[in-house]
Amino acid sequence: xxxxxxxxxxxxxxxxxxxxxxxxxxxxxxxxxxxxxxxxxxxxxxxxxxxxxxxxxxxxxxxxxxxxxxxxxxxxxxxxxxxxxxxxxxxxxxxxxxxxxxxxxxxxxxxxxxxxxxxxxxxxxxxxxxxxxxxxxxxxxxxxxxxxxxxxxxxxxxxxxxxxxxxxxxxxxxxxxxxxxxxxxxxxxxxxxxxxxxxxxxxxxxxxxxxxxxxxxxxxxxxxxxxxxxxxxxxxxxxxxxxxx
Amino acid sequence: xxxxxxxxxxxxxxxxxxxxxxxxxxxxxxxxxxxxxxxxxxxxxxxxxxxxxxxxxxxxxxxxxxxxxxxxxxxxxxxxxxxxxxxxxxxxxxxxxxxxxxxxxxxxxxxxxxxxxxxxxxxxxxxxxxxxxxxxxxxxxxxxxxxxxxxxxxxxxxxxxxxxxxxxxxxxxxxxxxxxxxxxxxxxxxxxxxxxxxxxxxxxxxxxxxxxxxxxxxxxxxxxxxxxxxxxxxxxxxxxxxxxxxxxxxxxxxxxxxxxxxxxxxxxxxxxxxxxxxxxxxxxxxxxxxxxxxxxxxxxxxxxxxxxxxxxxxxxxxxxxxxxxxxxxx
Numbered sequence: 001x002x003x004x005x006x007x008x009x010x011x012x013x014x015x016x017x018x019x020x021x022x023x024x025x026x027x028x029x030x031x032x033x034x035x036x037x038x039x040x041x042x043x044x045x046x047x048x049x050x051x052x053x054x055x056x057x058x059x060x061x062x063x064x065x066x067x068x069x070x071x072x073x074x075x076x077x078x079x080x081x082x083x084x085x086x087x088x089x090x091x092x093x094x095x096x097x098x099x100x101x102x103x104x105x106x107x108x109x110x111x112x113x114x115x116x117x118x119x120x121x122x123x124x125x126x127x128x129x130x131x132x133x134x135x136x137x138x139x140x141x142x143x144x145x146x147x148x149x150x151x152x153x154x155x156x157x158x159x160x161x162x163x164x165x166x167x168x169x170x171x172x173x174x175x176x177x178x179x180x181x182x183x184x185x186x187x188x189x190x191x192x193x194x195x196x197x198x199x200x201x202x203x204x205x206x207x208x209x210x211x212x213x214x215x216x217x218x219x220x221x222x223x224x225x226x227x228x229x230x231x232x233x234x235x236x237x238x239x240x241x242x243x244x245x
Numbered sequence: 246x247x248x249x250x251x252x253x254x255x256x257x258x259x260x261x262x263x264x265x266x267x268x269x270x271x272x273x274x275x276x277x278x279x280x281x282x283x284x285x286x287x288x289x290x291x292x293x294x295x296x297x298x299x300x301x302x303x304x305x306x307x308x309x310x311x312x313x314x315x316x317x318x319x320x321x322x323x324x325x326x327x328x329x330x331x332x333x334x335x336x337x338x339x340x341x342x343x344x345x346x347x348x349x350x351x352x353x354x355x356x357x358x359x360x361x362x363x364x365x366x367x368x369x370x371x372x373x374x375x376x377x378x379x380x381x382x383x384x385x386x387x388x389x390x391x392x393x394x395x396x397x398x399x400x401x402x403x404x405x406x407x408x409x410x411x412x413x414x415x416x417x418x419x420x421x422x423x424x425x426x427x428x429x430x431x432x433x434x435x436x437x438x439x440x441x442x443x444x445x446x447x448x449x450x451x452x453x454x455x456x457x458x459x460x461x462x463x464x465x466x467x468x469x470x471x472x473x474x475x476x477x478x479x480x481x482x483x484x485x486x487x488x489x490x491x492x493x494x495x496x497x498x499x500x501x502x503x504x505x506x507x508x509x510x511x512x513x514x515x516x517x518x519x520x521x522x523x524x525x526x527x528x529x530x531x532x533x534x535x536x537x538x539x540x541x542x543x544x545x546x547x548x549x550x551x552x553x554x555x556x557x558x559x560x561x562x563x564x565x566x567x568x569x570x571x572x573x574x575x
Contacts, residue, residue: 002357009354017342081338085399088302089355090328244304244323 006091010099018069019107027068029114035060050123055205056178057115059198062140063169066108067148070101071161074152078243087244093236101145108141125209132217133208139224140201146231147197153238172198177206182214197227254313255280255407255438256301261310263296270296272462274310278440278455280406283433285449286442288459289557294442295411297459301440302332302409315406328356331405335412335442337392341385345376345395348384349402356403363402370398374428390421397425407438414448426452450474450549458556465556473552482545483523485515488538501531510554 018024035057077083086096119125151164175189176182176198182190193199204220207213213220256278263271271293278284288294299305301312303323312319314326339348346367353363371377374394379387384395393413400408413429414422430452433439443449449456450470457467466473491509498507498515505528506518515532517523529539545551 005357005359006355009351012354013340013343013347013351017340081334081336082340084304084332084334085338085352086355087304088327088330088332090324090357091355092324244306 003091003095006089007095007099007102010086010096011102014073014100014103015106018073019103024069024107031061031064031111033114033118035115047122050119051125051209053179054115054119055202055209056173058112058137058205059140059176059178059202060173061111061115062108062137062201063144063172063198065111066104066141066144067151067165067169069107070104070145070148071152071165072158074100074149075155075158075161078152079156079158083243093239097149097232097236097239101149104145104148105138105141108144109137112137112141127209127211129208129211132204135221136201136204136208136224139221139228140198140205143197143201143224143227143231146228146235149235150231150238153235153242172196175199177202197224200224200227253280254278255282255315256284256440257311257313258297258301259311261297261300261312262308263293263300263305264308265296270462271300271307274462274464276457276464276467278407278438280438281433281436282454283430283439283441283452285453285456286440286459287446287449287456287553292459292557293462294459296462298409298411298440298442302330303327328403329406331400331403331408333397333400333408333410333413335415337384337396339384339392339396339399342383344381344383345371345387345391346380348395349399352399353402358403366402370402374398375424390417393417393421393425397428401432401437405437407440408432409440409442411442412444413441414443414445422448446550446553447548456549458553460557466552470549474547474549477547477551477555479520480547480551481519481521481523482547482551483517483525484543484545485517485525485528485532485539486541486543487513487515487532488540489513489536491515491537494532494535494537497535498528498531502528 074083077086086100087093089096091099116125147168148165151168152161155161155164173179175185175193176196177193178198182193182199185193200215200220200223203213203215204217204224207217207220254277256276258274258276261271261274262269274293274297286294286297296305300307301314301319303319303326306323307320310320315329317326317329319326340351343351346364349367349370350363353366358366368377368380371380374397376391376394376398379391384392387395393416397410397413400410410429414425417425426448429439429441433452439452441449441453453470455467455469456473458465490512491514492512494515495507495509498505504519505523508516508518510516517528523544525542529542532539
């Protein structure tokens with residue numbers, strides 16, 4: 001029970017301090033809106049194009065929603081030594097880092113539904129397979145958050161966290177099949193797509209919204225789970241090695 | 246978690262060593278801190294204080310040796326004793342965006358205290374540290390003294406048996422420092438074991454039961470303040486402040502006054518030691534004959550500072566200056 005009080009305290013503090021801030025919330029709203037509009041206008045196909053771009057916009061919203069604040073917040077707390085306070089709390093490191101990342105996961109997942117709500121006013125989303133869509137969003141949120149965590153614990157400075165986040169995020173927009181299929185990429189780039197977690201999330205989302213997917217859902221979700229475990233364990237290893245000298 | 250063994254020891258360190266690359270930061274350190282003791286851990290920058298503390302609190306892994314905190318072997322499981330210790334770092338590391346009350350409440354939550362208990366404890370500590378009027382102001386807007394007070398309050402939010410205090414009064418005003426010293430002494434009277442690191446030797450002398458002096462990663466001396474000061478209690482020490490550099494004068498004065506010992510710890514300062522009272526007149530005349538203006542001659546009381554300088558060979562002022570420049574986190 002004591003551990004869960006600690007978990008909740010960290011989560012609640014992070015939500016208040018970082019995620020439920022005006023600029024961050026408005027970023028969560030404006031970003032999907034801008035992406036939706038951009039692809040909608042670019043497609044030139046009218047409202048019918050929305051289901052095609054929606055999975056990509058959802059995935060991008062989650063990716064940016066989760067990684068933007070987390071990577072910076074953790075690096076910042078490490079830099080000003082407030083993270084030491086957490087490391088000194090009598091809770092296992094695994095639980096501490098889960099608490100530290102839960103705010104980002106929740107924020108990313110909520111971000112995902114902003115474009116969905118927007119789209120629901122414009123097109124009929126009645127054919128969407130929510131039983132796939134919701135777990136896919138959740139898994140993308142966890143995997144993206146842990147990617148942000150992995151970056152945050154691998155660097156020392158806030159600007160490095162921002163730079164490295166973008167180093168991963170922007171290529172993923174084009175390499176993971178969000179807005180156009182992977183088989184339209186140059187052949188030499190296609191294998192790269194399959195080592196990026198968002199590829200599997202985007203495939204599941206396309207399947208859930210449009211019924212068009214290349215891999216079985218179990219494989220998409222399984223690969224996302226594998227990325228989650230690998231990135232989380234890698235981050236813990238890095239914290240133990242680099243932060244507890 | 247290993248059960249608490251009541252052997253009267255709050256901290257027991259044996260053969261503790263730590264190396265960073267080519268630097269042997271801590272070398273085979275052994276010491277005990279008794280339950281209820283106020284223990285001072287003093288040394289110049291780079292002596293290994295912070296590295297040792299980090300190993301004691303679980304923020305660094307020893308290369309060799311053992312650490313027992315309140316009977317719990319922390320070497321194998323550094324997190325095992327963390328609910329028994331409170332840590333106040335040398336920099337205030339609370340959350341600038343949160344109020345004083347929210348910061349304390351959050352810290353209490355980290356130790357698993359329920360909402361009612363943590364809010365009660367936060368209010369109690371805010372009152373104890375005279376911060377109740379600023380309870381709902383953001384921590385970022387606090388003065389330095391208020392920040393130190395709240396950081397110490399956060400360190401004791403869970404009523405730890407052992408409190409690690411790193412430079413609690415550095416950089417704060419005199420009144421706040423005095424108040425903090427009173428609070429530290431009161432905490433210790435109430436039974437908290439205090440492990441204190443400070444650059445203010447007089448602070449350690451006033452507060453501590455026992456003191457360890459560190460030099461080059463090992464403990465050079467460890468004893469009660471009274472025992473440390475005893476050998477110099479009967480020495481007569483005088484500081485003479487002059488108007489110009491005393492380089493070259495020390496050897497000349499030693500020749501003129503063979504019963505006295507001379508040093509020049511700072512360019513314009515002459516330190517004179519003797520087994521009996523020092524006659525100032527002839528000394529001043531000798532200096533003035535050499536064209537050196539004498540401003541002040543002051544009898545120094547035997548103090549822990551004297552012992553520190555003897556053991557470490559480092560002037561307190563130099564150590565403080567280095568600290569204020571931001572050095573010394575080893």
